[in-house]
């Protein structure tokens with residue numbers, strides 16, 4: 001299959017491009033597109049044959065459920081039921097945005113989407129091209145991250161191309177995504193509500209809106225499926241310079257990379273050094289590109305400074321630790 005590439009500019013949308021992409025979706029094929037978090041791989045969620053293509057293109061196990069991207073809360077309500085009041089409050093506050101709510105599914109959600117589970121995740125992305133595409137297609141989109149399973153989520157059209165060129169019908173290129181890490185995933189099917197995956201909507205944000213109702217899930221059961229990307233490079237997270245120096249000394253002679261949040265003392269053995277001067281939001285935005293670039297540079301060990309595990313730092317630190325396999 002020859003993948004077609006279409007440019008989109010969220011500030012001045014080209015209706016023709018959106019129409020073309022929506023037509024591909026309606027015909028039952030796959031379109032990758034930018035969202036506020038990462039690139040999604042979209043299919044008509046109500047067309048089982050189309051959804052099947054997502055699993056095939058990504059090499060995704062069938063037992064890993066997909067989320068639905070919608071263009072309004074009203075649309076989401078056609079697919080979820082028994083909605084607690086707190087869900088309304090969160091939608092009011094955080095939609096459109098990087099928050100996926102897992103709620104009891106209606107019969108309208110095909111089995112293949114929810115992998116046989118009784119619940120489904122729904123999200124309204126904050127990205128004009130994504131919203132226009134969903135609206136124009138007239139159906140919710142099944143949309144996991146547009147990477148091959150086991151690779152970091154894509155934050156640019158180049159990342160999607162690297163993974164999926166020739167395997168999907170089209171890629172909408174809207175440049176780098178704003179947040180760079182996947183949405184917060186909140187299970188609202190029972191109380192206390194559990195954060196299955198941290199993201200840009202933090203536990204502190206949720207706590208402010210619905211005090212005392214949210215906990216972070218421990219890393220068991222469903223969350224096991226979340227820890228999936230594994231770069232080739234060995235990631236070594238560190239919290240202090242002393243810890244890093246000591247651990248680095250033991251890797252003397254290997255090809256080393258280093259990512260720090262401030263300008264550190266010079267380490268002569270480091271081949272590739274990145275300083276994240278813009279704090280955790282820049283760290284999140286660049287994180288998956290850093291994993292991919294380190295692999296391209298054939299770095300053997302990548303030392304990554306852990307941000308403090310609070311607010312957005314939690315989501316960044318969680319992903320660094322996941323990638324490190326710890």
Ligand code: TXA
Pocket residue numbers: 035037038039040041064065066067069100102114117119120121123125143144145146181182183185196222225226
């Ligand atoms: O930011 C995002 O959420 C991106 C953009 C494209 O919207 N999408 C995304 O989808 O990250 P995906 O499929 O790569 O990650 C969704 C995660 C998966 O790990 C899946 O196991 C989990 O959500 N998930 C989906 N439905 C679920 C359900 N019903 N219950 C528990 N976990 C679920």
Ligand code: MG
Pocket residue numbers: 144145153
């Ligand atoms: Mg994914």
